[in-house]
Amino acid sequence: MKKKYIMSPGPVEVPPSVLSVGGLPMIHHRTPEFRKALAEVLEGLKYVFQTKNDILIFPAAGTGGMESAVINMVSPGDKVLVAACGQFGERWAKIAETFGVSVVKVFAEWGDEVDCAKVEAELKKDPGIKAVFTTLSETSTGIENNIKKLGEITGKTKAVFIVDAVSGMGAVEFRTDEWNVDVAVVGAQKGLMIPPGIAMVTLSEKAKKAMTESKIPKYYFSYEQALKALSKDKLPDTPYTSSVSLILQLRESIRLIKEEGLENVWKRHARIASAVRMGVKALGLKPFAGGKPSNAVTSVWAPEGIDGDAVNKKIRDDYGITMAGGQGKMKGKMFRIGHLGYVDMFDAVIALAAVEMALTELGVKITLGAGVKAVEEELLKK
Numbered sequence: 001m002k003k004k005y006i007m008s009p010g011p012v013e014v015p016p017s018v019l020s021v022g023g024l025p026m027i028h029h030r031t032p033e034f035r036k037a038l039a040e041v042l043e044g045l046k047y048v049f050q051t052k053n054d055i056l057i058f059p060a061a062g063t064g065g066m067e068s069a070v071i072n073m074v075s076p077g078d079k080v081l082v083a084a085c086g087q088f089g090e091r092w093a094k095i096a097e098t099f100g101v102s103v104v105k106v107f108a109e110w111g112d113e114v115d116c117a118k119v120e121a122e123l124k125k126d127p128g129i130k131a132v133f134t135t136l137s138e139t140s141t142g143i144e145n146n147i148k149k150l151g152e153i154t155g156k157t158k159a160v161f162i163v164d165a166v167s168g169m170g171a172v173e174f175r176t177d178e179w180n181v182d183v184a185v186v187g188a189q190k191g192l193m194i195p196p197g198i199a200m201v202t203l204s205e206k207a208k209k210a211m212t213e214s215k216i217p218k219y220y221f222s223y224e225q226a227l228k229a230l231s232k233d234k235l236p237d238t239p240y241t242s243s244v245s246l247i248l249q250l251r252e253s254i255r256l257i258k259e260e261g262l263e264n265v266w267k268r269h270a271r272i273a274s275a276v277r278m279g280v281k282a283l284g285l286k287p288f289a290g291g292k293p294s295n296a297v298t299s300v301w302a303p304e305g306i307d308g309d310a311v312n313k314k315i316r317d318d319y320g321i322t323m324a325g326g327q328g329k330m331k332g333k334m335f336r337i338g339h340l341g342y343v344d345m346f347d348a349v350i351a352l353a354a355v356e357m358a359l360t361e362l363g364v365k366i367t368l369g370a371g372v373k374a375v376e377e378e379l380l381k382k
């Protein structure tokens with residue numbers, strides 16, 4: 001028998017109480033029983049997302065949520081700004097271009113944060129920019145962007161501010177309303193700790209106005225249709241079949257988040273992330289993140305002469321722990337340790353022990369136990 005762990009930046013491990021809800025008998029989505037559960041979930045999400053705005057839920061991957069934001073917020077021929085610092089940020093530009101939207105690219109080097117001053121300068125240069133797209137936690141590089149600052153900058157313009165919070169929500173501090181975020185896109189399988197399959201979006205009044213002006217054709221992902229269903233009578237509804245089991249699981253995971261308290265959830269992630277980073281450094285490894293490291297994932301340069309994917313493969317195939325390799329142009333050059341969602345302090349110990357053992361087996365000279373020791377010392381700090 002091999003005990004398996006997921007230490008990837010999503011999908012993440014699912015808490016036992018959430019898993020058990022997934023095994024309950026099916027209920028129909030057009031029943032008061034389900035619609036009451038949906039109402040509870042939408043209310044709970046307002047707390048987790050720190051918003052009073054409407055929230056729409058679509059059965060989709062996180063990328064479906066991203067596409068929905070593009071096709072509902074802008075029109076073909078519009079100019080938008082994409083502030084990216086990695087694979088997922090750059091995805092916004094690819095989606096926008098797919099729909100004939102023209103993109104001003106403020107792309108940082110991978111490993112750096114988005115440059116807020118450059119975003120501000122581009123917005124000043126072209127007041128016609130209709131939307132600003134960026135990423136909260138850039139999973140491909142392990143960077144957290146300054147959403148608060150970008151929200152201040154974009155809030156002074158006519159552009160809607162759209163944030164991919166797919167991997168950051170529920171892991172790192174994020175305040176939708178206070179930070180002027182018009183559309184936050186969130187995924188299921190990360191900080192919200194449920195299996196993959198739903199995408200969530202928040203919509204401010206500014207975003208709803210943009211929605212009425214958008215001319216990109218849409219059917220399934222129409223926010224207008226989804227909003228109509230949400231408010232057509234006392235209990236919320238969805239235009240098409242809801243992901244019933246996932247919504248019920250989400251109700252349980254929101255209960256867990258509320259029980260712990262959102263700020264404590266953020267603090268737990270910060271503590272574990274900090275321990276992992278100390279462990280990595282104690283092994284003489286180089287963290288990839290040059291800007292503010294994300295508390296959801298730690299990206300690490302593979303040691304000289306070692307394929308990052310080989311480290312990842314050994315840890316997965318030999319030890320049963322799924323971490324992540326480098327993405328896109330970083331493939332083979334790094335490995336990434338996810339620490340978000342259902343994580344606690346001893347996950348950091350396991351992660352570092354696995355890294356130490358894998359590197360040793362791959363012939364890298366490190367001191368066994370040095371990473372684990374640094375993790376323990378960090379965790380013991382009050």
Ligand SMILES: Cc1ncc(COP(=O)(O)O)c(C=O)c1O
Nearest residue numbers: 061062063088137139164166167
């Ligand atoms: C920051 C970020 N955005 C978007 C996505 C895409 O989500 P999905 O793979 O569910 O489409 C991911 C997935 O890892 C992500 O981490």
